[in-house]
Amino acid sequence: MSDVAQRAVLRTRFKPTRLKLSSDHSKRPLERMSLHDQLVAKVREMIVDGELQAGAALPEKMLCETFGVSRTPLREAFKILAAEGLIELRPHRTPVVTPIHHDDLANSFAIMVALDAVAGAQAAARVTDADIVRLDAMHARLVALHDASARAAYFRLNQEIHVEITRLAGNPVLLNIWTTLNANIFRARATANYNAERWMASVKEHEAFMARLRARDAEGFAATLSDHTRKTGDAVLAALPAT
Numbered sequence: 047m048s049d050v051a052q053r054a055v056l057r058t059r060f061k062p063t064r065l066k067l068s069s070d071h072s073k074r075p076l077e078r079m080s081l082h083d084q085l086v087a088k089v090r091e092m093i094v095d096g097e098l099q100a101g102a103a104l105p106e107k108m109l110c111e112t113f114g115v116s117r118t119p120l121r122e123a124f125k126i127l128a129a130e131g132l133i134e135l136r137p138h139r140t141p142v143v144t145p146i147h148h149d150d151l152a153n154s155f156a157i158m159v160a161l162d163a164v165a166g167a168q169a170a171a172r173v174t175d176a177d178i179v180r181l182d183a184m185h186a187r188l189v190a191l192h193d194a195s196a197r198a199a200y201f202r203l204n205q206e207i208h209v210e211i212t213r214l215a216g217n218p219v220l221l222n223i224w225t226t227l228n229a230n231i232f233r234a235r236a237t238a239n240y241n242a243e244r245w246m247a248s249v250k251e252h253e254a255f256m257a258r259l260r261a262r263d264a265e266g267f268a269a270t271l272s273d274h275t276r277k278t279g280d281a282v283l284a285a286l287p288a289t
Contacts, residue, residue, distance in 0.1 A: 081115065085122075086123045091198050093133070093143055100144065100145045128141075131229040131232055152283055154227055155276070155283070157227060158224075158275050159279065162224075162268075163268050163271070165220060166267050166269075167264050169214040169215040170259055178259060181259065185207065188204060191203060208228070231282075234286075235282060244281045258270050
């Protein structure tokens with residue numbers, strides 16, 4: 047079946063009740079996205095939003111029937127999601143949503159706090175006026191998404207901001223290590239935003255480190271960015287049982 051035909055089937059056969067999706071998913075326009083991108087985006091959002099819980103099985107046959115697609119695009123989508131650390135591909139076994147382990151996350155966040163301190167200092171020392179304008183625009187959109195309670199979109203943009211800051215450090219070794227580690231805690235960071243109080247605090251922390259960056263306070267920017275990551279880690283770990 048061609049991609050065009052598969053997209054038509056996806057629009058007509060997708061049944062939200064099969065996977066207990068919220069109405070927001072079924073109302074999202076999909077026609078401008080490729081079939082592959084649709085699958086990646088849908089399954090990713092279901093995991094990040096908690097509709098697919100940690101450790102949940104992802105049977106290919108059921109998902110193919112639900113989305114109205116063949117196994118090939120689904121498996122390609124699985125590869126992307128596995129690279130992001132969201133699912134585990136197991137030889138000759140059904141893929142599962144990656145479990146979240148308390149102790150592993152604690153160790154990962156401890157390193158991430160240190161990496162953000164380095165990334166923040168190096169980025170602030172190299173940032174241009176144009177870079178700050180671009181980050182400020184991203185921050186404004188982030189605040190708007192928070193005000194609209196658009197949690198999934200907020201989380202994606204939040205990740206983009208952190209990636210951009212690390213990229214601006216101009217240190218490819220640092221970026222590689224940071225990106226690899228961030229993939230391991232990608233989904234767990236989103237859980238911090240499930241708590242309304244923590245979500246509001248997180249937005250204020252973003253404003254605090256952006257204010258330091260606008261002032262070109264490299265030391266202050268690094269410290270507030272790193273502290274934001276530490277508080278996010280504390281919130282995530284507090285919500286998880288010790289393992």
